[in-house]
Amino acid sequence: xxxxxxxxxxxxxxxxxxxxxxxxxxxxxxxxxxxxxxxxxxxxxxxxxxxxxxxxxxxxxxxxxxxxxxxxxxxxxxxxxxxxxxxxxxxxxxxxxxxxxxxxxxxxxxxxxxxxxxxxxxxxxxxxxxxxxxxxxxxxxxxxxxxxxxxxxxxxxxxxxxxxxxxxxxxxxxxxxxxxxxxxxxxxxxxxxxxxxxxxxxxxxxxxxxxxxxxxxxxxxxxxxxxxxxxxxxxxxxxxxxxxxxxxxx
Amino acid sequence: xxxxxxxxxxxxxxxxxxxxxxxxxxxxxxxxxxxxxxxxxxxxxxxxxxxxxxxxxxxxxxxxxxxxxxxxxxxxxxxxxxxxxxxxxxxxxxxxxxxxxxxxxxxxxxxxxxxxxxxxxxxxxxxxxxxxxxxxxxxxxxxxxxxxxxxxxxxxxxxxxxxxxxxxxxxxxxxxxxxxxxxxxxxxxxxxxxxxxxxxxxxxxxxxxxxxxxxxxxxxxxxxxxxxxxxxxxxxxxxxxxxxxxxxxxxxxxxxxxxxxxxxxxxxxxxxxxxxxxxxxxxxxxxxxxxxxxxxxxxxxxxxxxxxxxxxxxxxxxxxxxx
Ligand SMILES: Cc1cc2nc3c(=O)[nH]c(=O)nc-3n(C[C@H](O)[C@H](O)[C@H](O)COP(=O)(O)OP(=O)(O)OC[C@H]3O[C@@H](n4cnc5c(N)ncnc54)[C@H](O)[C@@H]3O)c2cc1C
Ligand SMILES: Nc1ncnc2c1ncn2[C@@H]1O[C@H](COP(=O)(O)O)[C@@H](O)[C@H]1O
Numbered sequence: 001x002x003x004x005x006x007x008x009x010x011x012x013x014x015x016x017x018x019x020x021x022x023x024x025x026x027x028x029x030x031x032x033x034x035x036x037x038x039x040x041x042x043x044x045x046x047x048x049x050x051x052x053x054x055x056x057x058x059x060x061x062x063x064x065x066x067x068x069x070x071x072x073x074x075x076x077x078x079x080x081x082x083x084x085x086x087x088x089x090x091x092x093x094x095x096x097x098x099x100x101x102x103x104x105x106x107x108x109x110x111x112x113x114x115x116x117x118x119x120x121x122x123x124x125x126x127x128x129x130x131x132x133x134x135x136x137x138x139x140x141x142x143x144x145x146x147x148x149x150x151x152x153x154x155x156x157x158x159x160x161x162x163x164x165x166x167x168x169x170x171x172x173x174x175x176x177x178x179x180x181x182x183x184x185x186x187x188x189x190x191x192x193x194x195x196x197x198x199x200x201x202x203x204x205x206x207x208x209x210x211x212x213x214x215x216x217x218x219x220x221x222x223x224x225x226x227x228x229x230x231x232x233x234x235x236x237x238x239x240x241x242x243x244x245x246x247x248x249x250x
Numbered sequence: 251x252x253x254x255x256x257x258x259x260x261x262x263x264x265x266x267x268x269x270x271x272x273x274x275x276x277x278x279x280x281x282x283x284x285x286x287x288x289x290x291x292x293x294x295x296x297x298x299x300x301x302x303x304x305x306x307x308x309x310x311x312x313x314x315x316x317x318x319x320x321x322x323x324x325x326x327x328x329x330x331x332x333x334x335x336x337x338x339x340x341x342x343x344x345x346x347x348x349x350x351x352x353x354x355x356x357x358x359x360x361x362x363x364x365x366x367x368x369x370x371x372x373x374x375x376x377x378x379x380x381x382x383x384x385x386x387x388x389x390x391x392x393x394x395x396x397x398x399x400x401x402x403x404x405x406x407x408x409x410x411x412x413x414x415x416x417x418x419x420x421x422x423x424x425x426x427x428x429x430x431x432x433x434x435x436x437x438x439x440x441x442x443x444x445x446x447x448x449x450x451x452x453x454x455x456x457x458x459x460x461x462x463x464x465x466x467x468x469x470x471x472x473x474x475x476x477x478x479x480x481x482x483x484x485x486x487x488x489x490x491x492x493x494x495x496x497x498x499x500x501x502x503x504x505x506x507x508x509x510x511x512x513x514x515x516x517x518x519x520x521x522x523x524x525x526x527x528x529x530x531x532x533x534x535x536x537x538x539x540x541x542x543x544x545x546x547x548x549x550x551x552x553x554x555x556x557x558x559x560x561x562x563x564x565x566x567x568x569x570x571x572x573x
Contacts (some may be wrong), residue, residue: 009320127356134360160349233563
């Protein structure tokens with residue numbers, strides 16, 4: 001079985017975000033980029049499925065973006081992914097544009113099982129997997145914490161408010177991975193060495209006009225500093241009074 | 251003829267969810283600003299509280315009904331919403347950014363070539379055009395964007411757009427349409443409710459605990475306060491990773507993003523990834539013995555003291571005003 005895993009290249013979650021001069025993008029100076037944390041769960045699950053299906057199964061990592069995304073593809077290769085594809089586009093695309101590029105490539109590669117992260121921690125849309133699945137006409141189960149595939153039948157649990165939904169679907173399918181699905185493996189030294197020899201194919205992503213336009217990026221208004229009421233429980237009645245009478249939240 | 255804004259309402263276990271009223275209120279308000287007709291659609295079986303919707307000023311509701319549609323089916327729901335949008339020529343489609351909305355909205359968008367404005371916290375009409383604001387980089391920045399496609403799909407963050415009941419009584423027309431042979435190839439076969447506990451993503455008040463609680467047993471203090479307040483229990487990643495609490499309680503960048511009216515952080519330092527998930531709460535209270543902990547920088551009220559001394563007293567005081 002051919003399995004794809006779609007990965008994005010994002011600022012480290014601890015990074016301070018500064019807005020660039022164009023007021024539409026972030027200033028990349030001093031920003032460390034990493035593989036999107038949720039995509040590590042996606043890579044792990046893809047590798048597990050390859051082991052499960054065996055035979056001539058292979059896992060292909062695909063990323064849409066600039067040359068720097070190769071670092072992230074390399075990370076996936078070091079974890080054990082067989083080969084990578086970079087769909088090059090140095091310009092901003094919205095999720096729709098990314099999903100378009102990914103779905104075209106997944107069709108060419110003939111992948112019947114596709115993994116995404118639940119959400120990428122840059123634009124926080126959490127929709128690219130669902131868009132791609134819809135474009136491909138594949139089943140889609142998002143925010144998955146438990147996955148069983150038997151023949152072409154899928155039973156997955158996905159996290160929703162107040163519990164878990166057990167979803168039934170059929171292959172071909174897109175799964176978006178939530179924390180809890182698995183424990184991502186670390187890249188071994190051997191894996192890192194092997195990754196250097198693996199192929200990352202570069203292709204120009206077909207041009208696409210995004211369906212949304214960024215007007216500007218701004219910093220949220222700083223919250224006015226609050227009050228420290230005291231250092232022990234003697235101020236508790238005052239706190240309760242403030243919450244009740246000033247904030248009116250209790 | 252004016253175009254239409256369609257509110258897609260969520261029901262679970264045959265009841266409209268609170269977020270459905272937020273979507274209705276927002277759709278009605280946008281319809282006035284953009285000069286649109288407002289309509290709503292809900293899919294399910296019998297929906298117990300459907301009549302409640304009349305209070306929110308929505309005049310036109312279509313209920314697609316089928317015994318097999320009580321539970322969510324992404325295939326069937328996508329077909330129904332997409333078909334309905336085409337039939338009524340809707341231009342804007344509004345969802346709540348819940349697990350349901352987030353699943354369905356992009357699937358519908360892909361079918362209709364619609365641009366997606368996701369997880370919006372502010373919607374404004376300027377010169378007759380919609381401008382959406384949404385948090386990006388886990389709330390470290392805000393993005394303003396506008397749609398360029400003919401059909402637009404929008405999801406709004408729960409708890410941010412409040413539901414208002416309408417003063418002028420609109421006469422609500424509810425049309426029920428039976429659905430025949432829906433495509434159930436992807437469908438929910440079971441809902442495993444987490445043991446009767448309130449979910450952080452839906453709670454109006456959250457009491458969260460971190461490593462400052464020292465031991466999983468001590469979360470009893472958090473649970474007691476939460477119970478007194480009718481609140482949900484939240485947790486930092488440190489205590490989830492330590493196995494003290496379940497991941498579904500984790501608040502933050504790799505947990506849940508929440509915007510309750512009140513968030514009480516106890517023994518939580520306020521790491522940037524934690525703040526990312528809760529900084530849009532309306533009121534924040536921090537209890538931490540380190541007066542320089544970063545959590546105080548975003549707290550409205552703080553007590554720089556010991557959780558073990560403060561929490562029992564706080565629970566006691568809350569119980570007093572509740573009786
Ligand atoms: C990729 C990535 C994603 C992450 N995602 C998340 C996320 O989603 N959510 C999240 O929460 N974190 C997340 N983190 C982790 C985050 O960086 C912090 O490590 C974590 O939030 C710390 O949890 P804490 O505040 O409970 O613990 P600590 O930072 O150890 O803080 C404990 C606090 O308790 C106080 N304290 C101790 N004893 C007492 C007492 N008796 N009374 C009162 N106060 C006391 C201390 O002063 C201290 O401030 C993420 C990290 C990474 C790298
Ligand atoms: N540029 C990209 N290239 C490849 N995959 C991506 C890209 N952006 C997002 N994804 C995938 O889509 C998921 C959800 O992203 P998003 O919808 O942006 O939150 C991510 O976890 C990735 O799996």
